[in-house]
Amino acid sequence: MTDTDLAFRSARELATAVAAKEVSSVELLDHYLSRVERLNPQLNAIVARDEEGARAAALAADRAVSRGDQLGPLHGVPMTVKDSVEVTGMRTTGGSTRWGHHVPTSDAESVTRLKNAGAVVFGKSNLPADSQDWQTYNEIYGATNNPWDPTRGPGGSSGGSAAALAAGLTGLELGADTVGSIRIPAHFCGVYGLRPSYGIVPRFGNVMGQAPGTLTEPDMGVLGPLGRHADDLDLGLDVLAGADHVQAPAWRLELPAARPDTLREFRVAAWLDDPFCPVDSELVAITRAALEAVRAEGATVVETPGPVGLDETLALYLPLLMAQSGLMQPAESYAGLVELAAAQGAASGFAPEMTVSFRDWHALDQRRQLSRRRWAEFFRDVDVLLCPVSPTAAFPHDHRPDPDWSVRTLRINGTDRPSSEMIPWIAPSALNLLPAAVAPIGATRDGLPVGIQVIAPYLHDRTAVRFVQRLAEVIGGFRRPPGF
Numbered sequence: 001m002t003d004t005d006l007a008f009r010s011a012r013e014l015a016t017a018v019a020a021k022e023v024s025s026v027e028l029l030d031h032y033l034s035r036v037e038r039l040n041p042q043l044n045a046i047v048a049r050d051e052e053g054a055r056a057a058a059l060a061a062d063r064a065v066s067r068g069d070q071l072g073p074l075h076g077v078p079m080t081v082k083d084s085v086e087v088t089g090m091r092t093t094g095g096s097t098r099w100g101h102h103v104p105t106s107d108a109e110s111v112t113r114l115k116n117a118g119a120v121v122f123g124k125s126n127l128p129a130d131s132q133d134w135q136t137y138n139e140i141y142g143a144t145n146n147p148w149d150p151t152r153g154p155g156g157s158s159g160g161s162a163a164a165l166a167a168g169l170t171g172l173e174l175g176a177d178t179v180g181s182i183r184i185p186a187h188f189c190g191v192y193g194l195r196p197s198y199g200i201v202p203r204f205g206n207v208m209g210q211a212p213g214t215l216t217e218p219d220m221g222v223l224g225p226l227g228r229h230a231d232d233l234d235l236g237l238d239v240l241a242g243a244d245h246v247q248a249p250a251w252r253l254e255l256p257a258a259r260p261d262t263l264r265e266f267r268v269a270a271w272l273d274d275p276f277c278p279v280d281s282e283l284v285a286i287t288r289a290a291l292e293a294v295r296a297e298g299a300t301v302v303e304t305p306g307p308v309g310l311d312e313t314l315a316l317y318l319p320l321l322m323a324q325s326g327l328m329q330p331a332e333s334y335a336g337l338v339e340l341a342a343a344q345g346a347a348s349g350f351a352p353e354m355t356v357s358f359r360d361w362h363a364l365d366q367r368r369q370l371s372r373r374r375w376a377e378f379f380r381d382v383d384v385l386l387c388p389v390s391p392t393a394a395f396p397h398d399h400r401p402d403p404d405w406s407v408r409t410l411r412i413n414g415t416d417r418p419s420s421e422m423i424p425w426i427a428p429s430a431l432n433l434l435p436a437a438v439a440p441i442g443a444t445r446d447g448l449p450v451g452i453q454v455i456a457p458y459l460h461d462r463t464a465v466r467f468v469q470r471l472a473e474v475i476g477g478f479r480r481p482p483g484f
Helices: 003-007 011-019 025-042 051-067 109-116 159-166 183-189 230-240 281-296 310-327 331-344 350-354 358-378 427-431 461-475
Strands: 046-049 078-082 120-125 173-177 192-195 222-227 267-270 300-303 384-387 409-412 415-418 436-443 449-455
Touching: 003 025, 011 025, 011 051, 011 230, 025 046, 025 051, 025 078, 025 120, 046 159, 051 120, 078 109, 078 159, 109 120, 109 173, 109 230, 120 159, 159 173, 159 183, 159 222, 173 192, 183 192, 183 436, 183 449, 192 230, 192 461, 222 230, 230 461, 267 281, 281 300, 281 384, 281 436, 281 449, 281 461, 310 350, 310 358, 310 427, 358 427, 384 461, 427 449, 436 461, 449 461
Parallel strands: 078 120, 078 173, 267 300, 267 384
Antiparallel strands: 046 120, 173 222, 192 222, 192 436, 384 449, 409 415, 436 449
8 A cells, every 4th residue: 555545544544554553653643744744835734733742642652552552543643633722832823813822731622532542633724813714814824725726715614624634634633613614624625524513522722713711612613523534523523522521520421323324224305405595506416416326225315405494594593603703802892893783773783793682692592492493303204414515616715805795706506696605504503503414425527526414413423424424335435636
């Protein structure tokens, strides 16, 4: 097997290779670092490294193998994490000049779990400022390019994560998702990603628009794995999910096994397009071909929208999202928003939404709970819902400021539409706190990857993961970008 093949193995395969002494962790680390030196300049996906600390960890991993110690599921696997997640001794900026020189003295709890499983964390991947864009660029590190087409972005906000994986620069990645920040990059770069059920992966230590050390966890925000193989999502879930250290003395998380095992057993709902947010016809055709492959395996497939329409979902999701965004504003900016909201009164606008009262937020949350009940009822008869991740494949770089998502545009079916149409298809999972896996299913005529979103019932993350595992067996999975 060639070195290039080694770089593109799954995280589980890499851990197995280290345990079997096929390759040492130090050799594997050196191989990834060599690829980063050679290939990262054209991508700018990995933006910070701790080679000294990683080499010490890799040496310790190899000594453990030699001693015959019990090994964790990620033992000796070099990996990177999104630059909003704190890693001891490694600069963590969140893409923001506000915290640009922050060097943590402790790991995020998620990173601790990865290290306890044996992972060797050697670098950080790029993201947009404060994780608030579907493109990946910031004043500190600049822009990240898509490995399939450098004139296009890799998505955001975990864009560096997905680009690094697709290019074979890392063994596994840890991203974050509130507005599709795992799912959109996975779709744009042709890798796998999992937005876990809300609340099952500890998020403390994620610098997402808030000062380091902030204990308030973002509404709808999650941390989750990205990988080149469907199996990496299963492994990542095993390592990351569980009660945080405060709850751990008494709480345990036992996620249910996947509802079905084979594709034949799955009850599948498919929501491929919608007049409220049209999907480019080329993507619809690719998704339909994947659906037909699922149907050919004997799965029960029903084409139907979800239980709550995209318009109704968006009308609730956006104000909750804007309320969350208000927490990320510096004190001076927030004070200005309060004044503006008072001047606007009851009129709709971003200022009242970003400074919403707790009473009004609670009313929004009550509507969300009713929406969640409708989804739970829907999933009584359905195991997974398949739908697009976004209306388009990766789009060209456009770094113009776009505060209200109207300046930038998306080319859909030959027509320019506002960039806000990136939101509707990722909103149902986020609003309703549901798990959603993304899997590559094909490519456009221009060679750009296309992913599919697989939404499962709350806490049935393993059902979504099992579906993408079985789907890969039928239609194939990750493909290596040309030149990498």
